[in-house]
Amino acid sequence: MSLKGKNILLGISGGIAAYKMPMVVRLLKKQEANVKVVMTEAAKRFVSELSLATVSEEPIYTDIFPARLDTAADWTQHISLGEWADALVIAPATANTIARLAAGLADDLLTSSFITLRPNRPRLVFPAMDGEMFHSASVQRNLRQLEEDGCKVIAPESGFLASGQCGTGRMPDPERIEEIIEEELGDIGKSLLTGRQVVVTAGPTREKIDGVRFISNYSSGKMGFALACAAARRGAEVVLVSGPVALPTPDRVERIDVESAEEMEEAVTRFHQSCDLFIGAAAVADYRPETFRAGKIKKNNETMDIRLVRNPDILAGFAAQKTPGQLAVGFALETEGNEAYALEKLQAKQLDMIAFNTYDGKSSGFEVDTNQITLFTADGTRTELPVMEKKEAAKRMLDALEKMLEKK
Ligand SMILES: Cc1cc2nc3c(=O)[nH]c(=O)nc-3n(C[C@H](O)[C@H](O)[C@H](O)COP(=O)(O)O)c2cc1C
Structure with missing residues (x-):
């Protein structure tokens, strides 16, 4: 730089x-x-x-x-x-x-x-x-x-x-x-991302059961925020659509706060046409309660059934309609090192890149500041990164994405 x-x-x-x-x-x-x-x-x-x-x-x-x-x-x-x-x-x-x-x-x-x-x-x-x-x-x-x-x-x-x-x-x-x-x-002006629009989703989503309870996950949003921050530092016009997290908004980033997967999808859809790069780093809940009950459900019964229905797949939604100039990037988080799943997801969702990371609760995955990522691209490359700070991992991901943009 x-x-x-x-x-x-x-x-x-x-x-x-x-x-x-x-x-x-x-x-x-x-x-x-x-x-x-x-x-x-x-x-x-x-x-x-x-x-x-x-x-x-x-x-x-x-x-x-x-x-x-x-x-x-x-x-x-x-x-x-x-x-x-x-x-x-x-x-x-x-x-x-x-x-x-x-x-x-x-x-x-x-x-x-x-x-x-x-x-x-x-x-x-x-x-x-x-x-x-x-x-x-x-x-x-x-x-x-x-x-x-x-x-x-x-x-x-x-x-x-x-x-x-x-x-x-x-x-x-x-x-x-x-x-x-x-x-x-140092990054601004030199990067292929300068002036391009980058949309990043981050954090968990909350799916309401009733007025006071929800289904969610442990995502802290750190990886998505690190990506948004790194892209903004390269001069990109960054829109960060975030679920509920306790993180400050990175400089020069437009942040849109949402709660549920449906709200996240609605926010993201607005940028489907204009964005050059879409990074789905949010841990979107796969399911939501079929019905929302206003107020607080009383504990009158020994058991309670909550019927869940599938949430929209926000990343796949973007990838399915993207033009050849746009890139779609996702994450595959697994508790076991199953790379095959990441590759399957890459193909099924028609992504350009997938970042495969394992969840070990210590140095990789949710909440922690570090991550161990392996990047797979649609053109068949596999790049295994060592355990590193999420901020550093974000830069390495953007370097790889810039190389892909170069070829576009
Ligand atoms: C010896 C000396 C050292 C000073 N050092 C500081 C300082 O380090 N930080 C500060 O905020 N003000 C300091 N001041 C006060 C400012 O000079 C003063 O508030 C001045 O009005 C600032 O004007 P400016 O902000 O337009 O430059 C110092 C004043 C003197 C006399």
Whole structure:
């Protein structure tokens, strides 16, 4: 992964950690990224414009209003910087600037560039401040707001702070900042998934018995969420249709929450025509109670029969109508290592790829953070991956899918 050719707008606000930023610019320039620096007035007190201009090989941007009116100038820099940038990185982000961003103020070039940044471009915010400040109610509230608005907030590190105290609030070192920027932005533009629509289903479904009870399974949604996150990082337009799970929505992902298999099917069907890649990672309940009884069923009898009926097969539904340009991917989870079942499913449902994983309750399958997957493709390949983090497994799956897209 590389940042070569990426337009990175670095927003620097007035915290002591600003002294690290010329080094960050150097590191990004070494990767041949295009870097422009926008500073707050306070930031100029902490790091010199001259240093930053020299290392970025660009003028430093601070004023919304041009200094002189008698020369040709970009009169609307408050918009054009946001249009230019592939990503905005705000480091350090002071408590004051965080509050202004969360409130939607546009009273300087940094805040207005934040607002005018084109949609789907990553916004990375590196809060840096004294530990007490960082944990204050207002800073935490404003950071939550920024996350809700689609920013990636990079948690500060613990250690010695400029205030002389030890605590949380330290901005990572330049090399680590470079690494984080690379992790967040490196995939975009280079991937075949950039600009394509990817629909991922995740989590369990709940099939209601009565008003307070349901049939479900142990799916945590982690694999589907990891896939949605990895695809979004490659610049895909991701729609994540999720059953009830306790996971935060990955950045730049449109999430649709559903409960039952029928609701999931309805949500997914809307994207049948438009999506390029459909990944069915949800553990959709195969059956649902035939009837739903409102209220709570009383325990009047020794036994109770619940008649179950088959749920729709959401993935097969997509695969049956897909065009040659679309890919359908499924999972086959088995408690025993029965690969033949996965192959059968691949063929029966006309999928392009199936990820076969076993459920051992420890390192693979539901709930855990790791998975052991074997990928089978319609053209006869078999790729066995070792046990790895679901996040890593998601990347490996997308790599394999990109190869398939290449051939389409
Ligand atoms: C020596 C010194 C160090 C400071 N360090 C920080 C800091 O690390 N984080 C922070 O949020 N504010 C810090 N401040 C306070 C900010 O500079 C102040 O809130 C300023 O208004 C921020 O303006 P800006 O957000 O527009 O850049 C510091 C102030 C001084 C005098």
